[in-house]
Amino acid sequence: MRRRYITIKDIAKALDISVATVSRALRDKYDVSFETRQKVLDMAAELNYKPNFNATGLVQRSTHNLGIIIPSITNYYFSTVITGIQRVAQENGFNIILYLTNDSPEAEVTIVKNLAGSSLDGLLACVSAHANNCSHFQEMIDDGLPVVFFDRVASEIQTSKVMQDDYNGAFAAVEHLISCGYKRIAHITGPKGLFLTENRMKGYYKALEKYGLSLNEDVIIHSGFSQQDGEADVRQLFGAGKDRPDAIFAVNDRKGIGAILALKKLSVQVGKEVGVVGFTNDPISQIISPTLSTVSEPAYEIGKIACELLLKHIRKTNFPAEQVTLSGELIPRESTSRSQNFIIS
Amino acid sequence: MRRRYITIKDIAKALDISVATVSRALRDKYDVSFETRQKVLDMAAELNYKPNFNATGLVQRSTHNLGIIIPSITNYYFSTVITGIQRVAQENGFNIILYLTNDSPEAEVTIVKNLAGSSLDGLLACVSAHANNCSHFQEMIDDGLPVVFFDRVASEIQTSKVMQDDYNGAFAAVEHLISCGYKRIAHITGPKGLFLTENRMKGYYKALEKYGLSLNEDVIIHSGFSQQDGEADVRQLFGAGKDRPDAIFAVNDRKGIGAILALKKLSVQVGKEVGVVGFTNDPISQIISPTLSTVSEPAYEIGKIACELLLKHIRKTNFPAEQVTLSGELIPRESTSRSQNFIIS
């Protein structure tokens, strides 16, 4: 139980006017003269008045809180998206409340079901990797809570979504590998069923098709999104008795990093013997040796736009759902360069 | 303006009892019979009742929101601390609200001053790098808002604080460098005046002193905490006409990474010629080549304990301030190994 704060009643009493007038004056609305408004503002500043969001929220049926549901924040992409969201939210006087699912669908459902409806004005969501069902989000929307998806979107739900151009990004990545002369290109990707995974895979297929390379299901591995997953995938691809690929397209940089590390352990010369390209442009991709070729993702921009869209949904009921796709850029680095000579350390 | 939610009034009306009884039944308190409690619970489930936090917050003078003020979240340490905080908060039914200062003292002051007091039950804070004054935090505390500092603490403020053992960690790092035979050890550190910076510097001094190495102010550089700062510091240390150091103790891994990259650009063999040790045990320190020796920080644990302490302050007024120091561990890797041979890529 906190100390009592200054309220508009205190201001009203101090100036011997009514609370209604104070309220209007503070919100700069109709029906209040210049002088009284000035007096109220001065007194509010003097008493260090802070509005009580619980009270305003109660009467206006709104808090100024936006929820963010995200698998984790300990990687470059997610933390940058959140930074973008936070920036827009702060500029517009909204708080962001963070919920972490740890990529567990059960945790996600629990969190969403427990979202006390009234304590949130809107929701930004990135679905967990192994989600098989998104009806809990649909329920929120039916309840009248605006929801905007980013990155890992729930394709079956009709609402605004913001993502990078997974299809064309993947296409560019694989096209780049092909243009470097790699022929047998593996794809280590995320869980099946995820829209993001599907789209990057389609780009991969399309590039192979365009350049007349045969599609080989053996070199496509579905697993999680972590560095460890990347390492394990490569160990599998390069296991004994396998027909080894000469290039790897990883669904993201973390898996690409894992791939490079695993290849180095296998004494494979990355770039020269086996090309690797990732997706994200995580700063770490410039630090690893050899540096990792990748496709940049506008993470900050995605967060920013997602939040802006959510605010539009909040401010205007029945704001039509928009689907925004931001394009990235291919960034060739050493991991797809055959000319250089990298020594295994 | 959201759709109206089910309230306890609806439940009361449906069962033809009073709202007070419903309220008591839902909170499992005194003065309600087993049968009516059961009826209320069933009806609440049937109607999908969700409590309105604005209303409870208003009457109890509390929300279930904890604020986190932090310079940024796009690095391993901070995002991991937040993950720890989030976990504890979620388990205890608290939300966390994120505020980012971007290491700008002005932004920090603005954010703290605008924290609508009534919308927060407590505050976790990590002060910005160039803060010269922490009176805005003191004001919050005087206002009755519990505040707990973590990592970068404001030493002059009397409240609970959680941090790693900067002094002994730094001592261990420098002692390790000395034991590896490095003699002229530079220290690239954070801004002056920060408690964390001071403590790590004291550990550095102490190790030099213990092993009879002379202290040379020329090889101590104060700057920011980023990788770029680390690179710039090394360029300065290894500039023309300088008496070059043969080892670098970086205040954190990001600067250590920057140092390694800069040294590689200068064609200096890291480890063999110049040893580098960082602080944090960021995963990236195992990915860079050569891998970076470091002192681990229990980031998740720090977040967890900070949040637990804050909850204690919230639940019990005048809970005595505690100062928790967690010890890390020296992790020697290639960047301080003279035997190995690293080729510059």
Add this chain to the structure above:
DNA sequence: CAGTTTTCCGGCAACGTTAACGTAAACGTT
């Protein structure tokens, strides 16, 4: 100058919940 409009302000109810208090019925006690 009477009548009409505008300006400015106060009173009151409401938002959903809880705490304090009141009370009727049932139960125990001697």
Add this chain to the structure above:
DNA sequence: AACGTTTACGTTAACGTTGCCGGAAAACTG
């Protein structure tokens, strides 16, 4: 049988704010 106790509920007043309505005073109209 008369009294206190306990149990289980209802009534009411807050919490801080805003929206609606009404009304007095001031300003404008012809």
